[in-house]
Amino acid sequence: MLDASQNAACPAHAEPDHPKVKAPKVGILLSNLGTPDNYDYWSMRRYLNEFLSDRRVIDYSPWLWQPLLQLIILTKRPFSSGAAYQSIWNEKDNESPLLTITKAQTAKIKTAMQDRYGDDVIVDYCMRYGNPSTKSKVRALTEAGCQKILFFPLYPHYAGATSATANDEFFRALIEEKWQPVARTVQPYFDDPAYIDSLAQSIERAYADLEKKPDILVCSYHGVPIRYLMEGDPYHCQCQKTTRLLKERLGWDDTEIKTTFQSKFGPEEWLQPYTVEEVARLAEAGKKNIAVCAPAFSADCIETLEEINEEIKESFEHAGGEAFTYIPCLNDDDSHIAALSGVIERNLAGWLE
Incomplete structure (x- = not known):
């Protein structure tokens, strides 16, 4: 958990009653598609409702789509999708494999970034759908003093239904910040x-x-x-x-x-x-x-x-x-982490050297 009070101090030359300000940091926020909290009916229904209600994913008119989604699809699909998730569920940690792998990727990238930049960076992850939400992680980074955030959708290829909707959610989260950080998004790396x-x-x-x-x-x-x-x-x-x-x-x-x-x-x-x-x-x-x-x-x-x-x-x-x-995905393989870290370093140019 990020410590929002760490290294907070009153700005130089300010009045004694000025609010304390955290030491400036650069946040690196990795984003993946998402995961249900569990594979039971209601967890699956909440997750599928959020996912399938996204106009970037299903761009039909809500007047036509929502009745079909709410009355038919979401009464049946949570059962079949839940069974599919149950067949691959990480029972040991009670989470989906995507969440397990994303945590491992984040931990390795955090180590790589801190080896490169020291304590000037904070690395975290979020999900477009489900938990941890993009909004909660943007709030945590800003409260920890991140005045700049690099947002990295973990999709090699751009698509409106993946990269774009992740960016949309990131920008929506920024709307609610009183002191809005400077922000960058990472372009696709399909040919890196x-x-x-x-x-x-x-x-x-x-x-x-x-x-x-x-x-x-x-x-x-x-x-x-x-x-x-x-x-x-x-x-x-x-x-x-x-x-x-x-x-x-x-x-x-x-x-x-x-x-x-x-x-x-x-x-x-x-x-x-x-x-x-x-x-x-x-x-x-x-x-x-x-x-x-x-x-x-x-x-x-x-x-x-x-x-x-x-x-x-x-x-x-x-x-x-x-x-x-x-052949499994690249997951947290060291060569993959090195590739992702290289993408991040190029996108931090001018912020951190």
């Missing part, structure tokens, strides 16, 4: 050489542990409606570039790697090919041994541990696939 190298290393390690090299690597990215691409969202193009750079770093040709998209929701057409359908097609085409990675996720979560490693795997095996290897 250190990030690409970290991805490649994770794949090389995974392949080295296999008896036989997979026929193809499927890079499965979270999907969005194709309409978003047509309206100017750069997410699709950034995903394609990550796959291309990864292929070049690995020294592979086009037949060894493929881009797909997962997690389709609702009636609209989404970015294609859909991962769940493509892995089945690959099996039917004779690709009986595949590997799947998820470059758009900075930490393993429900979409990777349950959707990829259970649902998508089942689709592949049902179509005749024989060997399915899921």
Whole structure:
């Protein structure tokens, strides 16, 4: 917990009754998607309601969407989503894997930043949906004396439904601060050489542990409606570039790697090919041994541990696939932490040297 009273003092030349001011700090606030507090019905309903009510995620008219959400979707989906979360839940710490991993990432980045900048920085994390909320963490940082905050959505690729909504929530939190800190947000790092190298290393390690090299690597990215691409969202193009750079770093040709998209929701057409359908097609085409990675996720979560490693795997095996290897997200791997720390250091230029 941050100590808001630490190093507080009356400013020089001020009157004795002037309010004490904390020693100025720079805050680094990492943000991830979010997590329910538990997998029971009401915890899931609260979480899904916050998530699916976000106009960046579902941009249909509230007059049409909210009755459908409140009366139909949120009466049923908390049960199925809760069962999915229960299958991957960290029972030891009573939290989702995303929260566990985000804590570990934050701890390592905090060590790296303090080794680099000393006590001039405070590193913390928040969630866009669920707890700890962005608002609570912005308040804690400002109360601890952070006059500058670098806000870092932990998404390699920009999308309105991820990076933008995280930034929205950050700016909404700033509205409520009496002494508003100077703020910066971090741009996407989908083509950062250190990030690409970290991805490649994770794949090389995974392949080295296999008896036989997979026929193809499927890079499965979270999907969005194709309409978003047509309206100017750069997410699709950034995903394609990550796959291309990864292929070049690995020294592979086009037949060894493929881009797909997962997690389709609702009636609209989404970015294609859909991962769940493509892995089945690959099996039917004779690709009986595949590997799947998820470059758009900075930490393993429900979409990777349950959707990829259970649902998508089942689709592949049902179509005749024989060997399915899921390559975990980069999580708190040291090369990933070094890549993220490098992004942070570049974005702190002019604030800290």
